[in-house]
Amino acid sequence: MMDLSTLNDNQREAVNWRDGPILILAGPGSGTTQVLTYRIASILEETPDKYFKILGLTATNRAAAEMHERIASLVPYARNRIRIKTFHSFSEAQLRQHGSHIGLRPNFTVLVQDADRWTLLDEAIGRTRNGMLGYGMTAERLLPVVSRLIENNVGVKEAFKALRNDSFDDAETLASVYGNYRALMIEKNVLDFPGLIAEALSLLEKKPPVRELIQVIYGYICVDEFQYTNLLQYKILRHLVDPATENLFVVADDDQIIYQWNGANPERLWKLREDFNMRVLRLPENYRCPPAVIERANCLIKYNSGRPAEKTELIAQKEPSDESVVRVKMFDDFEQEIAWVAEDIGGCPAHERARCVILARTKNFLMQTVSALEQSGISAYLAVRKDEFESAPLQWLHSVLRLANARSSPEYLRIACRAFFSLEGINLDMRDIMSHAAAGDDDYLRSFARAVLARGEEVSSGARNLIEESLPRLSDHLDFWSFEENAFAWFEDLQKKDPVADGVIDEYGEDKEVWHNFLEEITSCYGKEGITLHFFLQELDMWLKTPDPPEDAVPCLPIHSSRGMEFDHVYLIGMVEDQLPSWEAVKKGDDSREMREERRNCFVAMTRVQKTLNLSCSSRIHGREKKFSRFLYEMGVLEPERFSSKNEIEPRTLAIT
């Protein structure tokens, strides 16, 4: 039997909820992961002789893996009845099984990289009547538009109207490109991320038996972090739930919707509640933050209009401490602001620094902060994900392998030429290579090799060796293992001959480590023999290129990346108008959707705190006058006069316990 004694009444009620729809509105730090895992485990425990499975849907793979582990450790014997997936991975699995109904073969490829999507979009453009887009419109600029159409579930027939309403001049051409793009994905047996969900939806809509099968298999459906769900995902969800039982359990927080620009929105939550006529249970108890932080967060979020009237405040469960928990620091200048952060964190013992975090609205501020900290001898790093290699050697290697796999991709040729220039100082004209390829009826890879060798003595011996010896084997037999190995011989050569600036060496070193970690992982999982180049590249696409963080280093991250995390000491920097809130929200006005989302951003940042919250701002940034953020005023840590006055500001501290 599960031990539920550590839970509060609301949590226990949620865990014990069985049949029918329910919406759990849970604030940050309210223990929802535990509620979800306990509930799923309890249901499995109570039904040992049943065969239904439980489906949990999450926003990220990381959250899915974590939840799966936690449930499996509670009820290991029911492991095979647990399915915890992202909307994307669930859709992918359905399409691999039943995709033939809509013209897909089970071995379709997922287009992860934008470069691949641009190539496909270019082909879609080529198929339109005149093959031309309006002035200044490129595949690169059109792709986000296409993604949005797919995510808003706009059919090919409705695309024209939607584009015209968005005031595109040549809506007709664009609508036709959109149609071609959707058709090309199916034709070529490839799907991009939005396409994955869109086609799964179309499968469920067109084939009731598939839908019914899913409804029989999954006796209960749980959704975590519903606030990130976009329209397409919501439509999928509606098909998954068995209308006879409506066993749907949803966890969400409407005060943490910070991805409206990505298709999430508050209205969807109220639509869900209405569509399923859901009972609502609130979990306002907060176990993460000190009471002083909770008080400030409650004050701030109250300024958002349109929150449901019955919305309860967060209730702090931690004991108040006597130390000052919330500090506000004001400076004349951004440099001083960062210097203070560096000094303050510097006072922390090294091993505690990884428990601190510096948060800002944008990466720009954080990059400056990282270099300032490093200069004062405090190790810090920008904790953003990296999807592509950044050093020239690895970019070159990766693009050449991709070119071997997709011989007519201009995008990979472009990267290969650019990286080759960084490495060898030789400028290869990619249009030349492309026209030579066309004339000689050859592919871009061979044409590239010929262009390099044509440069004769200019090319270093390392590069020449590789192109002469290993590239033909790659080109003719897809032998990428020896190519990869020999490429590194050339890179090491270059490095010895011309030890470049430290930064570049660092980046190459990091990329190289990521590459070799990946090689180790993939060969130990599948063995070298069974791996085709195509498979290798597909797996590499999914592999994060982010190096391991240095030890005892201070993480610096944009507020968005901090969701779901917690830290002892939070430094929220750059609390000025036009930053947090962003200039766009300021322009739209105090009660705009954008401003409300900025307020939620601030709310999310504050509620990461376990021990102290340090808010800072400067009256001048890069030589420009700045007003302090209205949020400082709203959370009640700055006096209104102070907010509006433009006089010089003494750096001072306001401490609130």
Place this chain on the structure above:
DNA sequence: GGACTCTCTGTTTTT
């Protein structure tokens, strides 16, 4: 080539 003005465009992230 360098200093200047102008116009345009863009933030945040997961899959």
Place this chain on the structure above:
DNA sequence: CAGAGAGTCC
């Protein structure tokens, strides 16, 4: 708003 890039002039 603020930075990038284009265009202009000397």
